[in-house]
Amino acid sequence: MSKNIKIKKRMSKKAFADALEKGLGRAFIYVSNYGLKNVEDLVLHACLHNQNYDTQCESSREKWLFDMIKDKAEYPAIRSSIIKALETEIDDTELFQLCGLAKEMALNGDKEVKRILKKRVLKSAKTTEQEYWGFEDYIEVYGNSGVLDLAKIYGKRLLKKPEGEIPNGFYIDEEKEKILIEHSKTNPEIKAYLDYLYRNGYFKYRKDKKLTATQIRASRQKYRRKIRKKFPLKKIIEDAQNRVGQYPKDYVRFGEFATERELEKICDLIFTETDEEVLIRLLWIFRRTSLPIYSPKYFKWANGKHEGLRSASIAALANTPDKKVHELARAKVKASQILGADDEVLNLFILNYTSRDAKLIINALNSVKPSRDDSHSLIFSIRDLTDYYKDPKLSDVLIWAYENSPCTMCRERIVKKLYEFVKLSDSKLNECLYDANETIREFAKKLIDDNKHG
DSSP, X not given: OOOOOOOSSOOOHHHHHHHHHHTOHHHHHHHHHHOSTTTHHHHHHHHHSOOOSOTTTSOOOHHHHHHHHTTSTTHHHHHHHHHHHHHHOOOHHHHHHHHHHHHHHHHTTOHHHHHHHHHHHHHHHTOSSXXXXXXXXXXXXXXXXXXXXXXXXXXXXXXXXXXXXXXXXXOOOHHHHHHHHHHHTTOHHHHHHHHHHHHTTTTXXXXXXXXXXXXHHHHHHHHHHHHHHHSOXXXXXXXXXXXXXXXXXXXXXXXXXXXXXXHHHHHHHHHHOOOHHHHHHHHHTTSSSOOSSOOTHHXXXXXXXXXXXXXXXXXXXXXXXXXXXXXXHHHHHHTTOOSGGGTTGGGGGTTTOOTTHHHHHHHHHHTOOXXXXXXXXXXXXXXXXXXXXXXXXXXXXXXXXXXXXXXXHHHHHHHHHHHHHHOOOHHHHHHHTTOSSHHHHHHHHHHHHHHHHO
């Protein structure tokens, strides 16, 4: 990454910590301008503790962090702490990032870290307790020999316990498959591993052809029959009445494929049910499908004290285009009721939005102090709302989402939407060049390059 971007003033330590945790480019730019003095502890913490909001979905931050620290005076001390953590850490989430940092350090010529990475990853591969962290990093550092090292370990485990399972610890492309085939002819351990992969259909997906529209419809219909068989009306009602399930998933799936008559039957039960926990589960059915029967009760619950019932009612009403739903949405945002059980209130606008709502929405967003989870939920709603309405008046809402997203994947979509709505200012584009999310960096670089040649 280039480091010639200048900033006009220093951030407070609190502001830097916030930007660093979110992976915003301004954190990288700040360190490029002012170094690590006064923020070394924050950056060290970010190296040792994975700050991704969703470690399973977000891209890792090792390159971003390594580029931030590698040429700084504080690097030797930070390096020592990373090595110590790599040797002793047991948490998978932390090890996932530590191995990535070790990879960057090894590729930068650090032979000691390269050796430690090998020792730690191969030790993990020999056990069943820790599954997959570090394997891709190890292969990136050691190349084909790394692939063979891991294959031998996995094969040895399988020869010792043929009925056992091993993790799909690293991606095997056609080149790696050829290497394994070649070496399996003379190495029984590699052969055992390769046979295991074939036996479990690891390469099957490569033979799958792109489905036609007819095949997609047929697949959808097959899935519908499967769900309806698994969750018939009688069972879903019994489950709700027995308070089965703590999450909406199965009720939502029933609702997606239910007939209109079945949904009307559910509504009849809702109007007569008095048990709030049962009501919540019945309302979950309408999280992705419209309520077929209208009732003032939904609005009473949406403003009620029972948080679960309030949340379920708001989610159900969000699928209804209706003047009263719009009035409820505006009343909620005017009162800044958009957090906690009300965190899906913005969804009420998705089928009921007008341009005059944009100001109310941004005022509500600016008036609250959401947790990371609240912010993530609000940003999901903002993403959906701006998918429906390409209204430039919502640009301030998108900027709020950019500033407050704890998730770099959500920010990636927000950045692209901002560009679509109102382009991106030079300062925002420059900041995106140094974002922790690689796709955001590439998107900003392409826009800048296009502008230069346009």
